[in-house]
Amino acid sequence: MTTTDSKADSPTVYEVDGDIARIRLNRPDRLNAVTGELYEGVQSGLERAEDDDARVVVLEGEGRAFCVGADMQNHDEQQRSAKERRDYAWTAQDACKAVQTHPAPVISKVHGYAIGGGAELAMSADFILMGADAELRFPEVSIGTYIGGGLTYTLAQRVGAARAKELVLSAATLTGTEAAEEGVVTRAVEESELDDAVDELAADLAGNAPIPMEFAKSQFGRVGSATRDDMLTAEAEALLACMGTEDWQEGVDAFADDREPTFVGE
Structure with a gap:
């Protein structure tokens, strides 16, 4: 049985089919750029997945990209109060932590771009399957801001502290192929094969205890x-x-x- 919870203007869409839940970032006109509401939608979707006893969660993006990070058109920090800045920062942190600590395995399906906050969300998953030509980018220090989502933990855990520091301080961009070769992501496949690869992994995991x-x-x-x-x-x-x-x-x-x-x- 498939259950879908969506509204035309919802920044995320939740659906569950059997043992597999999907949380889809749903701002395709903005390449799924993050907002506080989108982060909250991710957390809500994870809570729904737990309530539905989903054995696997797939995190994916609608349209041409997984997620390009902060929506810079709506990200003027000078217009925010100190409390609003703190609330936004912690909403982002809490969303990534919710992915990392969710009881079921989470798969990020990365196509197009995963940049900044989008890369942080993707890197929070247990498995990251990425299109070979997709781009994973950590640009924060090059634009005067800072990384989040526990990236200093998740990235260092995957590639070691020295390489993680280099990737962050150099504001690096990696293709899916490069990221897989370094162990930053789980696997890279041709984008035409990405859906099948994610579905196969999700089904395999859902069959386990x-x-x-x-x-x-x-x-x-x-x-x-x-x-x-x-x-x-x-x-x-x-x-x-x-x-x-x-x-x-x-x-x-x-x-x-x-x-x-x-x-x-x-």
């Missing part, structure tokens, strides 16, 4: 901040928790019966 996937996502998020002993303990505790689930027994039975398991998330 959701409880251990949630444990794994949470624990990988602690890399760099937890000790080895912390991680060993967390793994053992997660394993024991999984052993008490219906899905654990289903996995054992399916293996014995030489069939594909059907997981229920319990």
Whole structure:
């Protein structure tokens, strides 16, 4: 069953089809440039996905781009109060954190451009599939502003602190092919193949047991901040928790019966 929640002027569109939810940035006339309302729509969509027990979330953009970052036509900081600036900054941070900490895996489908705030949203996902000729850009320092979305964490986690610093301080632009070669993104494919690649990955993930996937996502998020002993303990505790689930027994039975398991998330 497919459920869609959309309005013509909504900055995001939420839809769920079976176990897969999609949050689509919906400002194609502005190449999905971010606003406070768009960030709030991303957070709302993630909350809906959790309520719908979606096992995978796909974050994508309508039109010619994933997201080109701040809408500079509506981004005159001189016209904002100090509170409005703070609210906007934290709305952006909260949206990216919501992607990073969502219990289900999130896939960013990047076509066209992911620039600035758009790159931060894309980089917040667990998997980033990108068109080979699409562009990922970190221009903030070149225009007098600053990165956000936990990029100093997510980018460094993917490519190491030294390379992450170079990419940010040089205001670098990477094609999808270049980004995949460096490990900045998960994979690059020809744009004509991007939809199929994302759908295939989403289906594969949705077929896995959701409880251990949630444990794994949470624990990988602690890399760099937890000790080895912390991680060993967390793994053992997660394993024991999984052993008490219906899905654990289903996995054992399916293996014995030489069939594909059907997981229920319990």
